[in-house]
């Protein structure tokens with residue numbers, strides 16, 4: 001089974017979105033700064049499964065290429081899905097995508113839908129995603145999903161794209177983690193343009 005990992009962009013004070021996020025402001029007030037690194041370099045990187053092309057540093061492009069190549073499925077939360085408007089039907093990274101929710105949205109539930117909705121919890125979603133991913137890894141996105149994976153002890157790796165900004169408020173990544181401390185081992189640090197890519201293994 002491949003590893004289960006997060007891959008989120010975070011401000012130095014720990015937020016993955018600013019306050020008042022919603023479809024009109026997907027990363028909240030001021031949160032667009034978080035994704036500035038995707039257009040802050042001189043190397044083009046095409047996001048698999050989409051028509052999106054980023055312009056990042058060569059170091060970031062290499063890191064993204066490697067991370068995305070190892071990713072076989074994606075698990076995210078319903079708020080991210082709604083805020084992103086279901087990515088217009090093109091799941092990010094073009095891999096099987098599982099959305100954790102209490103109620104599946106009728107309009108996206110049909111034979112051949114690009115999304116699978118999981119209403120019986122994060123662990124079940126990760127299990128189904130792992131089966132779909134084969135020997136590749138599972139990426140878990142959004143704060144609430146990452147937190148539940150950490151609490152359940154099923155997260156193997158934390159990857160954070162750390163951006164030098166203090167947002168002050170918003171959606172915090174590392175909270176509601178249950179009893180700590182949780183030990184991590186730093187496995188990689190890559191300096192990009194406007195971002196530092198940090199990878200940690202969760203010590204179990």
Ligand SMILES: NC(=O)c1ccc[n+]([C@@H]2O[C@H](COP(=O)([O-])OP(=O)(O)OC[C@H]3O[C@@H](n4cnc5c(N)ncnc54)[C@H](OP(=O)(O)O)[C@@H]3O)[C@@H](O)[C@H]2O)c1
Nearest residue numbers: 008009016017021026077078079080101102142143144145
């Ligand atoms: N910076 C980055 O790299 C990055 C990446 C991705 C997303 N984001 C941002 O992160 C924010 C969203 O994160 P979030 O943590 O607030 O929300 P989220 O994880 O995307 O979604 C939370 C929702 O998922 C459903 N859910 C979660 N756990 C569940 C469970 N165990 N059982 C059933 N349903 C469950 C619930 O929705 P229902 O009750 O409605 O079903 C819950 O309200 C957005 O601002 C997004 O733009 C940032």
